[in-house]
Amino acid sequence: MRRVRYDSPGGPLFTEKADIPEPGPGQLLVRCAAIGVTLPVVRKVREAAEPIPLGGEPAGEVMAVGAEVTRFRPGDRVTGLCFGHGYADYAVLDEAMASSIPEGATEVDAVALVRSGLVALGALSAARPEPGESVLVTAAASGVGHLAVQLARARGAGRVVGAVSDPAKAEFVRSLGADDCVRYADDSWGDPVDCVLDAAGGDLLTPAVAALAPHGRLVAYSSGGGTVRAYDLLVGAKSVIGFQMALIARGRPELYERWRRELWRLFDEGSVRPVVHAEFGLEEAARAHAAIETRSNLGKVVLRP
Numbered sequence: 537m538r539r540v541r542y543d544s545p546g547g548p549l550f551t552e553k554a555d556i557p558e559p560g561p562g563q564l565l566v567r568c569a570a571i572g573v574t575l576p577v578v579r580k581v582r583e584a585a586e587p588i589p590l591g592g593e594p595a596g597e598v599m600a601v602g603a604e605v606t607r608f609r610p611g612d613r614v615t616g617l618c619f620g621h622g623y624a625d626y627a628v629l630d631e632a633m634a635s636s637i638p639e640g641a642t643e644v645d646a647v648a649l650v651r652s653g654l655v656a657l658g659a660l661s662a663a664r665p666e667p668g669e670s671v672l673v674t675a676a677a678s679g680v681g682h683l684a685v686q687l688a689r690a691r692g693a694g695r696v697v698g699a700v701s702d703p704a705k706a707e708f709v710r711s712l713g714a715d716d717c718v719r720y721a722d723d724s725w726g727d728p729v730d731c732v733l734d735a736a737g738g739d740l741l742t743p744a745v746a747a748l749a750p751h752g753r754l755v756a757y758s759s760g761g762g763t764v765r766a767y768d769l770l771v772g773a774k775s776v777i778g779f780q781m782a783l784i785a786r787g788r789p790e791l792y793e794r795w796r797r798e799l800w801r802l803f804d805e806g807s808v809r810p811v812v813h814a815e816f817g818l819e820e821a822a823r824a825h826a827a828i829e830t831r832s833n834l835g836k837v838v839l840r841p
Contacts, residue, residue, distance in 0.1 A: 538841070539624035540821045542587050549581070549590075549822045556626045559602035564629045566614060569596040569643035570815075571623060571839040572651060572679070573824045575735075576759040581825065590821075592622030592839070593651045594629065595643035605631050613637040615646040617782070623821055625841045632786050635796050641803070648679070648810035648836040653799040654792070655781045656684035659733045659755045660691065661795075662779045668694035669730035672747055673714075674740060677705040678828075679836040680757075682712055682811055684733050689713040690807040697729060699736075699744075701831050708834045712809075728752065737762040748774045755779050811835030 539554045559565040572593030580588055595615035598608050608614060608631065616634035618627045637646045659680075665671060671688040675681040676698030688696045689712075698709035698717045706717040718725045720740055728749035734741065737760030744754055745764055750772045756762075757779040764776050785792045802808040813833040816824040818841050827833045 537625035538818055539621050540590055540818055541621070541623075542581060542590075544587065545584060546582055547822065547825075549825065551819050551821075554621070554624070557621070557628050559600055559605075559628055561603045562605060562631050563602040564598050564605065564608055564614065564631060564634055565600040566594055566596045566627050566629055567599050568594040568625060568627055568841050570594070570647040571627075571841070572647040573821075573828060573837040573839060574651075575678070575828055578825045578828045579759055582829075589619075589621045590623040591617070591619045592627070593647055594618055594622055594627040595637060595646040595650075599626070607631060608634065608636075613643070613646075615643070615650050617651055617785075623818060623839060625818075632789060633782075635793070638800055641800070644812060644815070644838055644840075645803070645810065647838055648812050649683070649799055649803055649808070650796065651781075652680045652836060653683045653687070653808065653810070654784075654795055655680050655757060655779075656687050656733070657795045657799060658781055658784055659757045659779050660684060660687055660731075662755045662777050663731040663733060663753045665691070665693060665731050667692040670695040670697070670727075670749075671731045671733065672697040672699060672725065672729040672744075673733045673735075674699045674720075674744060675735040675758075676700050676709045676712075676714065676717065677834050678735060679833070681733075681735055682709070682835050683808060684735075685709060685712045685714050686808045687802070688733075690802055695729070697726060699725060705834065731755070734758055736760060742768070745769070745774060745776070748772060750774070753777060757781075813837050815840045817841075
């Protein structure tokens with residue numbers, strides 16, 4: 537099979553031939569039809585001290601299952617998160633990180649919707665918005681962010697604001713249901729909001745906290761890090777909440793499954809519309825990473841083996 541890897545920090549990425557892996561206990565071997573590219577992996581290629589396996593979000597057909605697998609069998613279509621070599625013709629998924637693809641949906645639909653949508657829905661749930669409250673989403677045009685905008689609207693937010701790096705993205709974000717769109721560089725992000733879903737981190741944490749109304753909640757789910765001053769929280773009785781999807785998948789599988797069902801229901805109803813920015817072949821993985829690194833993507837970036 538083919539897989540993508542790199543030999544030194546920062547790349548370059550290249551395609552090589554490798555043996556098809558064997559699923560271990562509790563694992564599935566999946567023949568990949570589509571693979572979602574994530575910002576955390578892109579960042580790790582640039583920032584990790586040593587090369588790492590390129591994890592991803594594969595979707596495809598189960599070819600074999602390891603011992604102790606109970607929910608899936610060969611022939612099932614699944615999608616999920618791969619922590620090993622995910623940029624490949626075949627990938628191994630832990631059963632806990634896999635979910636079924638329903639009839640009528642494609643593997644690209646699943647890659648664009650499920651994992652990014654679960655993160656968006658989980659971050660939104662962690663913010664605990666009341667009906668009618670306002671929600672601001674950073675990285676609002678990204679694979680996760682563009683779904684968070686739609687989910688906030690679908691769950692009854694009174695006002696939805698998108699925050700982006702480039703004003704050219706504003707029309708796209710508004711087309712998803714946002715009432716307004718602000719730029720990171722703006723002096724003010726507009727009227728204060730009750731909730732911020734932050735996928736940007738870093739230096740943008742300060743204006744994101746400033747955008748909160750008193751008693752507002754910011755949910756940080758970014759791999760970008762950053763620091764929040766305690767005083768900035770104290771003066772407005774504001775809160776910062778961390779969210780990580782892997783903890784839910786492994787520790788609360790019933791909640792993970794409930795959110796997954798909600799996503800597909802909203803997809804079937806047309807309330808949530810995942811957008812694919814571009815599809816690239818495995819040999820074009822570097823171009824896929826560049827689309828995310830340059831913040832040019834509108835929606836999900838997908839590899840197609």
